[in-house]
Amino acid sequence: MSVLVLRLAGPLQSWGASSRFTRRTTEPMPTKSGILGLLAAAQGRRRTDELEDLLELELAVRTEQQGTLLRDFHTAHHQVKGTPMPLTDRFYLSDAVFTAHIGGPRPLLEGLEEALRDPSYPLYLGRRSCVPEGRLPLGIVDVSVAESVRSCTWQPGFRARSDAKRQKLESVRLSVQADISVYANSDAAEGATVAKELNDVPLSFDPERRAYRTRLVVETWVAVPTGVDVIAPTAAPHDPMAALGGVS
Template sequence: MSVLLLRLAGPLQAWGSAARFARRTTENAPTKSGVLGLLAAAEGRERDADLSDLTELRYGVRVDQPGTRIRDFQTAHHFDSDKAMPLSERFYLADAVFVAAVEGDPALIGRLDEAVRAPVWLPYLGRRSCPPSQPLDLGVHDDADIVTALGAVPWQASDWYRHRHGTSPELALLLDCPSGASPDQSFRDAPISFDPRHRRYGLRGVVADRVPNPSVEPASVHDPTSALGAV
């Protein structure tokens, strides 16, 4: 298996797994449907295209900089009639940074990596109003599992965040729940179809984990009896 790593950083991000009428929420981390949609757009897939190869990929995300949740109110008018639309309440994550990963067949991962580096349609971080502020591609890890790959890429937090909050010794992971295991939580963000005539999403189990921050030097272990060996 191979793992493609993506840096998801921008002034605003919005990763909704549920929306009711004029209230558009965001999860605290990128959803699987949002990231697979980004990859499908990079490849130039139409919205009614088959997604079965993408949905089989194992997905995980590392939280490098959690960001701040903000709320915005938006209004709009019909272009032709100038009739006012209902007031819309939208939530975003500001100044967040994540490392997302998809694990799967090396041939497919290689194609997705090429697409991310030269996308057919420009990527965005959950909504079209949320462009990335840095290049997405962090490379491919061959012959590695998703946890190992997420634990190897350097910490992506901004300089100001490191200065203000210090260095986190561990970083949180959210991973697809392995078959047969019990999930810690569930999200309806497993895409079945992006067709705007009938968008469909299934439930996805998620397990939480943590990895050591790869940018932190491991502490040396002091052995008070080590000097006795030299006697």
């Protein structure tokens, strides 16, 4: 198996899995429907096109930098009638960074990586207002999804990297959410637990017959080196009074 690694970062992200009517919530991590929709948009697929080949891809998401939950009180008017629309609460993740580890056949992943570098449609992180920061693909590696999650270098934003440098952290503990198949037969499954069932596997993006099915996700964590230079303390502490013969 090969794994395509994406870095998902931007001022705002919003990954809904159970949003209804006037309350549009976000999951704490990117959803499978959101990521597959992003891949389909990059390839130029229309909402009515088939998705069978994408549904076979394995997915794990690692949190590189925790975001802050942001609530937006949203107002709008009907495009044609001009009448007020119902008021809505919309939730976003602000200043969050994730890596998505997508496992599948290398030829398919190579085509997806090429499409992401020159997308047919604009890409966004869950909602159209959530524009990604920089290039998304980090490359393709020939390992399992579990190994990719464990070995991928830390990909934080400026805030988390600055905090790690200030606190002199040699490693960080990062949350992971993955398809249950990712850790089904892996030594890395220690400590992994089946967390919940998400209704985020898209069977069709067609607005007239939109449909999803559920998947079981596993939650675990990995420890990753920060790559920040940590200066070890010297054996003898600095004594500014030593030159004066000490203090009586």
